[in-house]
Amino acid sequence: MNPLPGAAEPLVLRNASIITFDETRPRASAIALQGGKITAIGSDAEVPPIPGVRELDLKGACVIPGFNDTHAHMEREGLKHQRPSLAEARSVADIIEVIRNLAASTPPGQWIVTMPAGRPPFFFDGVASLAEKRLPNRYAIDKAAPDHPVYIPGVFGNWGKPPGHSALNSRALALNGIDANSEPRLSGLEIEKDARGEPTGIIVERNNRPTVEFDLLPAVPRFGFAERIEGVRLSQRLYNAKGTTSIYEGHGSAAETISVYRKLWELGELTVRTGLVVSPSWSDLAEARRIMRDWLATARGAGLGDPWLRVSGIHVAYGGDPEVAHCARAHLPDTGWSGFVEQAVTPADFREASFLAAEFDLRLHTIVGDKLHEIVPVLEAVDARFPLRPRRWVIEHIGRARQSDIEALARLGVLVTTIPTYYLWKGGEKYLDDPDGGDLVVPHRRLLNAGIPLAIATDNIPYDPFFTLWVTCAREERTSGRVIGIDQQLGVEEALRLFTVNGARLTFDESWKGPLKPGFAADLAVLSDDPTALPVAEIRNLRCGLTIVGGRIVHDDMLTPGARR
Structure with missing residues (x-):
């Protein structure tokens, strides 16, 4: 483990409204943090004072597990x-x-x-x-x-x-x-x-x-390595200020992007736990086989890393424009705003790449949009030879789906991440006239009912998790205010679970990160109000006053004298 500079200060937080997402104790009012972990949680009476340890009276403020933004594009902000x-x-x-x-x-x-x-x-x-x-x-x-x-x-x-x-x-x-x-x-x-x-x-x-x-415009200045380092330094502060303690970049990261995070990890400057996926730059399937076989051993299975930085799996696109991909790749290592390598993959090549990924134990991530029905048969064919359930392959960016395909994902044990803001609020106009009212667009309720491990994410549009939380619950299209798929609306606490603890499965970390329970990571956020007690329309106005990662305060907008309240 490459810890943050300075030891985590032991703390006891009291007089709080704590949402734990621990089934054995869903709510609490006090929590003790020491050595980067939670050592006790319960009522104020059940968490006794610890000699020499600072206690903070949160005056009824709401505490939640830190947000885990599972499609964050944090390198961009x-x-x-x-x-x-x-x-x-x-x-x-x-x-x-x-x-x-x-x-x-x-x-x-x-x-x-x-x-x-x-x-x-x-x-x-x-x-x-x-x-x-x-x-x-x-x-x-x-x-x-x-x-x-x-x-x-x-x-x-x-x-x-x-x-x-x-x-x-x-x-x-x-x-x-x-x-x-x-x-x-x-x-x-x-x-x-x-x-x-x-x-x-x-x-x-x-x-x-x-x-x-x-x-x-080849002469226009690009973001160099130094600019990208400074960019992520600032991004971390911005994401921490919204209560985000972990991210996962399922869309994939180019070598330059991975190098930026590796450097910050080496310097001990990560304040957001980071899970990365390789965005490969191979040009054909023969090269893909060589790279998977000879160069990506460190990304196989659960990958390599520690509690602050882990790299596992690959992202393979489905579709894309070959001319755009060719033009963009000519400028590597620069990736513009994207942070990933542009790909153009035909259905036939996607199928072959999927089999290669399974053969070399590389978790596959792919963005499906409205084409889940074209991807599912490929996953089923791969599963017949290489069982997918223990491999935790990931389907991302689901737009419109079919019930039969949702059931297939459940059988296969595939993990799913969704981008509610992208498909419902920002781009929902194209679904407004769906005959079923949008019931199969980003179908959160159907996915959960099928038993699919599901997490939601911001996609950096914007990076504010409270906005995404509101979209998930309200499902309002931005130009009309109409609701898309009213039966797919989630309760606030349901949505909050998807945005905090559920993402740990994507990085194989669910045994130590996520719920607020003894022995788990001291990653938490203190909010201006309890989101479960607010009208849905007010959720997007929430603020984060305090963020703690690994027991260390990385954002303070409520404790420091003179801090804005």
């Missing part, structure tokens, strides 16, 4: 804060003023790269948030920053929705070799040109995950 924001800009003039100020403080010749137009975290409004409904063109930006290349990127589609609008000035266009004769190689991109056929500096992207930088 901190990077957003490394680029200047345009969130307050409401006109072209506002953006020009931001660029002018940046130019005044940036050495001549250096790049100026901002965040997209629009309001975070979703950027749904994009250029529509501006009075002119457009970005400034190259000539307007030239006047504000004549000595700098400038790039205003379009939105990353996983946060908001396409199209994304990028803007570059003349220096930036020249450095990227974009002129009147330039045309994108990839579909979904458009270089806007004026009546003379000259680029205006505006590029429109209609792809969900942006390809513009990989295709057209």
Whole structure:
């Protein structure tokens, strides 16, 4: 184990409303922490004072196990804060003023790269948030920053929705070799040109995950290793501040991303327990076999690691655009905002890769969307030769499902993670007219009734677990407020269990992490209110006042004198 700097301070928390998720004692009011573990829990009378140990009176505050975000993309959040924001800009003039100020403080010749137009975290409004409904063109930006290349990127589609609008000035266009004769190689991109056929500096992207930088903008600065290290450092503080104590990156992590976490682990700087999955970069099945056989032994089975960092299994995509994958891979180790390697896998190759993964005892993770019915037959065929139940394969991002496929997952012993915000709130519009009212869209109740091990996650859209908790319980589509699949709504305590203790199975850690019970990890969050006692609509307004990981306080917004309450 690579512990956090400084010993965990022994603590006793009293006068609390503790939701334990321990069936032998579901509720408690006091908990003792020592040596990174829970040593006692019960009523205030049942947890006696410990000589020399500090006691904290929580004044009735609610304590829960820390959130385990099982599709977190934590490597991404901190990077957003490394680029200047345009969130307050409401006109072209506002953006020009931001660029002018940046130019005044940036050495001549250096790049100026901002965040997209629009309001975070979703950027749904994009250029529509501006009075002119457009970005400034190259000539307007030239006047504000004549000595700098400038790039205003379009939105990353996983946060908001396409199209994304990028803007570059003349220096930036020249450095990227974009002129009147330039045309994108990839579909979904458009270089806007004026009546003379000259680029205006505006590029429109209609792809969900942006390809513009990989295709057209090789000169734009990338996030390097140092930036990614600092990004995760900040991400951890942000996730800790929401009560998140563990993450699992089932979508897979590129080698560069794994290296970032490994470095922070080596430095003893992890404050979020991290489970990673390999995002492979093989180009064909022959290479896949060699890599699985010769290079991924450390990711087999439960993988290798300790309570702070573990790597196990691989992510293999189902589908994808071959041209996009080829273009993106040419820029490795840079992965843009994604953090994983773009893949394009045909159904036939997915089937073969699944058999190879089973042969070499590598847990398979795949995102299914609305195509679970195409994946299940592959899993059943693999199971006939290599029983899947003990291997804990993972199906992610379930959109629309069929009852027969849900029952098949239960028979196979496959684990499931869902992204409620992605399919119900953010992208639920396409399911509003389903004949069954959306009963089979992200069907949490059906999955639980089938006995499937289930966990929910944020997908970093946004990273706030309270928002995802609200979506899971309310299931409201964002543009209409209509409920998708009313019978699939979960109670708050049910949803909270999926978001805290259930994720431990994904990292084979359920014997020591999750419920608040003696001998288990001292990973917990102190909330502003008891979510189980609130109206569902108020859940998204919850705050976390205190987060403890391994017995160490990693976020304090309630105990330190002067801290905001």
